[in-house]
Amino acid sequence: MLKIGLTGGIGSGKSEVSRRLGDLGAVVIDADKIAxxxxxxxxxxxxxxxxxxxxxxxxxxxxxxxxxxxxxxxxxxxxxxxxxxxxxxxxxxxxxxxxxxxxxGAIVVYDVPLLAENDLAPMYDVVIVVDASDEVRLARLVGLRGMSEEDALARVRAQATREDRLKIADIVIPNEGPLDELDTRVAAVWEDLRHRRTTAPGR
Incomplete structure (x- = not known):
């Protein structure tokens, strides 16, 4: 089993990445859904x-x-x-x-919004961070989720900073563009994870 910690700030598109990894064959454990x-x-x-x-x-x-x-x-x-x-x-x-x-032998993806905040990186074999600027994330929260700017900003500020998330990343998936770009990036990451699974010690 290869344990993947997947995280990203609110509005980064982490759920889109999680869904695509699940479609490719990962076992996805969604902490938000469980919450x-x-x-x-x-x-x-x-x-x-x-x-x-x-x-x-x-x-x-x-x-x-x-x-x-x-x-x-x-x-x-x-x-x-x-x-x-x-x-x-x-x-x-x-x-x-x-x-x-x-x-x-599964690749298990743990979709964990507060991975950085709770210092959970050591629990995983690989940490993936879905990354987008604060400006892009705020625009998505207001434009796509209908939040007020005040609520959106409060949620962004309640989480770890972008820099703190990037510090713990083994793999970074940039996500500020269209979804077809994201499809290509996630497919490449999936091949990387499959390779890591076959070459990891004990496998």
Missing amino acids: REVVEPGTSGLALVVGAFGTEVLRDDGSLNRERLGRIVFADRDKLQRLNAIVHPRVGDRVAELQRDAPS
Whole structure:
């Protein structure tokens, strides 16, 4: 098994890269997706979030209003840390379970938004960083996701800097252009990973 840590700042296009690697044959473990699952209605995670932040973070149907919660925690680092203390251990348990279920020879891509922030690089054989300038990312968040400039900037600032992510990268995938450029870059990275899998010690 070759363990790949995939990260990138919000708006960098990390999910596009993750999806393409999955299409090429990687086993993708998406920390964001799992983070949503562990706070679904009826979970202990959601109960703890409501206990910490109040019922105003719930929608009328009892599900988590992620946008409202985001506005609260991304404007206050202490509140963000409180949320992470609830969510991260539950995500870690589920990730470990999915890893155990992966085939022994798989290339497993861990899609981890906060890889740099949580000093997780040593956990992986290879760290891939999807890179785009802050200006490009902000434009995507406002133009494609409909965020206000204030919300978008708060989310960018709550994460590691671009420089800090690049410091931990074994492979960098630039993503400021069209999707066909990204297709070409991801295909080349996939061939690189397949080569690394066959030449890694113990394989």
